Amino acid sequence: MKFFVFLMSISLLVSLVPTSNGLQCYECALCSGLGTLTTCDSGETYCQKILAVAAGIETVTKSCISSCTEVNTPIVLGIGGGTYCCNTDGCNFGISIGSSIQLLILSIACSFFSKFL
Numbered sequence: 001m002k003f004f005v006f007l008m009s010i011s012l013l014v015s016l017v018p019t020s021n022g023l024q025c026y027e028c029a030l031c032s033g034l035g036t037l038t039t040c041d042s043g044e045t046y047c048q049k050i051l052a053v054a055a056g057i058e059t060v061t062k063s064c065i066s067s068c069t070e071v072n073t074p075i076v077l078g079i080g081g082g083t084y085c086c087n088t089d090g091c092n093f094g095i096s097i098g099s100s101i102q103l104l105i106l107s108i109a110c111s112f113f114s115k116f117l
Helices: 002-015 099-114
Strands: 024-027 036-039 046-054 057-065 071-076 079-086
Touching (some): 024 057
Antiparallel strands (some): 046 057, 071 079
16 A cells, blocks of 8 residues: 555656646547647647537537636536636646546545545
């Protein structure tokens, strides 16, 4: 178990080391998966993910952009969506922009509590 915690700690430290000069974002139009991780141009300082839901069908577009304004329209009767912005490498990968941080916290909590079960 201590080895597992050690590996998680090393993984966290490695993930904090910058690996390139430019921001890296996932890009795709009408995504059905993650998209392609690409290095943004010098003026593009944000990753963006646009989620649109109509008649219960989701469409997602991901890109690098120079400025971003977040918009969140609750999904009501199968219609809604939002524009989500972030500024760390690969941050526009998941369903929720904050999901990478939540996943990291959940992983650490699970490893901690598995020690006591």
